[in-house]
Amino acid sequence: xxxxxxxxxxxxxxxxxxxxxxxxxxxxxxxxxxxxxxxxxxxxxxxxxxxxxxxxxxxxxxxxxxxxxxxxxxxxxxxxxxxxxxxxxxxxxxxxxxxxxxxxxxxxxxxxxxxxxxxxxxxxxxxxxxxxxxxxxxxxxxxxxxxxxxxxxxxxxxxxxxxxxxxxxxxxxxxxxxxxxxxxxxxxxxxxxxxxxxxxxxxxxxxxxxxxxxxxxxxxxxxxxxxxxxxxxxxxxxxxxxxxxxxxxxxxxxxxxxxxxxxxxxxxxxxxxxxxxxxxxxxxxxxxxxxxxxxxxxxxxxxxxxxxxxxxxxxx
Numbered sequence: 001x002x003x004x005x006x007x008x009x010x011x012x013x014x015x016x017x018x019x020x021x022x023x024x025x026x027x028x029x030x031x032x033x034x035x036x037x038x039x040x041x042x043x044x045x046x047x048x049x050x051x052x053x054x055x056x057x058x059x060x061x062x063x064x065x066x067x068x069x070x071x072x073x074x075x076x077x078x079x080x081x082x083x084x085x086x087x088x089x090x091x092x093x094x095x096x097x098x099x100x101x102x103x104x105x106x107x108x109x110x111x112x113x114x115x116x117x118x119x120x121x122x123x124x125x126x127x128x129x130x131x132x133x134x135x136x137x138x139x140x141x142x143x144x145x146x147x148x149x150x151x152x153x154x155x156x157x158x159x160x161x162x163x164x165x166x167x168x169x170x171x172x173x174x175x176x177x178x179x180x181x182x183x184x185x186x187x188x189x190x191x192x193x194x195x196x197x198x199x200x201x202x203x204x205x206x207x208x209x210x211x212x213x214x215x216x217x218x219x220x221x222x223x224x225x226x227x228x229x230x231x232x233x234x235x236x237x238x239x240x241x242x243x244x245x246x247x248x249x250x251x252x253x254x255x256x257x258x259x260x261x262x263x264x265x266x267x268x269x270x271x272x273x274x275x276x277x278x279x280x281x282x283x284x285x286x287x288x289x290x291x292x293x294x295x296x297x298x299x300x301x302x303x304x305x306x307x308x309x310x311x312x313x314x315x316x
Contacts, residue, residue, distance in 0.1 A: 005243050005296050006236035012292035016176055023183020030186045038182065039189030041197035044140045046131045048102040052114065053094040053125035061119045065092035074117050075099070078110065086193055088270070094125075101130060143201030147178075150205060154212050162219055169297045170215045173289035177211050178204055180285040181278050199275045207282030210257070214250055214290035221246050222295065235302040239295045247291070254287040 005012065027037045034040065042049045056062040066087040075083050075097070084098040095114070102110065107128065115121060151171060158167035181204060188194035221242035229238055258280055265276035 002240075002244055003247060004240050005292055006240050006299055009292075009296040009300070012296060016289070016293055020176060020179050020183070023179050023186065026183050026186035026190065030189055033190065038186055038196045038200075039194060041195035041200075042098060042129055042131050043197040044137070046135065046137075047098055047100050048107060048128065048130045049096065049098045050107070050111065050114075051094065051096050051125075051127040052111070052121045053089070054118075055120045055122040056093060057122075058120055062091065062093050066095050066118055070117055071095065071097070071114065074113055075110075078113070080110075084193070101132065139198050143198060147201065147204060147208070150208055154208070158212075158216070158219075161216075162223065165301055166219055166298060169294050169301070170212060170219070172297060173215060173286075173294040174208050174211055176289045176293060177207055177282055177285040181207060181282045184281050185274075185278065194274060196274075200278055203275055203278035203282065206279060207286055210283050211286030211290060214253070214287055215294045217249065218242060218246050218290055218295055219298075222298070236299045239299040243291055243295055250287055250291060254283060257283055 030037055030039060036044075054062050054066070068085050068087050071085050072081075075081060075085070080099045082100075084096075086096040088094045088096060095118070097110075097114075099110075111121070111126075151174065154174070155167045155171060158170050185194060185196055185200065189196070222239055225238045225242045225245070226233075226235075261276050261280045261283070264272050265280060268276060
């Protein structure tokens with residue numbers, strides 16, 4: 001069976017447009033609610049995060065789930081009413097509290113009052129992180145700068161190896177992938193309280209690298225097929241042939257990459273779960289955009305250009 005990406009190109013564009021629009025709406029809602037495109041984690045806004053787990057070896061200590069309302073009431077009494085509170089774990093025996101930056105005394109006092117209110121915590125499972133707001137801003141700026149530099153490097157590389165229009169459509173596909181990953185995490189931030197941290201930016205950079213690699217493989221094959229065809233061959237037919245010749249390789253590469261990521265998501269622990277999810281969504285989106293967006297948009301553009309321009313680029 002031969003896939004014709006050109007024949008159904010409007011379908012792929014519609015699917016992507018709807019997905020990106022949905023993501024944009026979710027990001028807009030996050031801007032209204034969190035004053036940021038995503039629910040920012042401790043890494044970016046600074047503060048103190050306490051992750052506490054009840055000691056279930058103590059009799060009756062874990063009979064009931066942690067009462068978030070009781071924790072909220074306690075924090076309100078301490079002037080920490082704007083804090084983020086989450087009860088997590090299968091039986092909701094773990095508590096994550098994110099507050100403004102607390103000194104050691106204030107932190108120990110808060111832990112003591114939480115212990116009195118909702119039960120003893122296991123010291124071995126207690127995790128406390130404090131990040132200053134300046135460091136958080138620096139991390140955010142560095143991450144965004146790294147992302148912009150990577151895009152610029154990709155444009156330079158693809159413009160040199162192919163032509164500028166190849167680079168532009170590859171960047172459009174990458175922006176599509178970044179938008180999808182960001183949009184999904186915006187939705188998760190709104191409905192599940194999922195926060196993004198510096199690992200999220202690492203995931204975005206990794207997605208960009210994977211997606212552009214897949215696009216370069218398809219572009220290479222497009223150029224090879226173009227050189228083998230007559231000059232009057234429609235560019236759409238060239239793209240269809242190139243995509244079909246690389247389709248098996250793209251699917252196999254993506255599936256074999258997703259398998260360990262799914263294993264990390266399910267068995268890698270809570271710390272790596274969001275990171276694995278971002279990569280899984282980004283890699284799947286990257287494979288899709290390379291096949292169905294970067295190639296079809298390039299075909300649309302090239303078929304509207306003078307024949308001499310196409311012939312010149314194919315000789316590059």
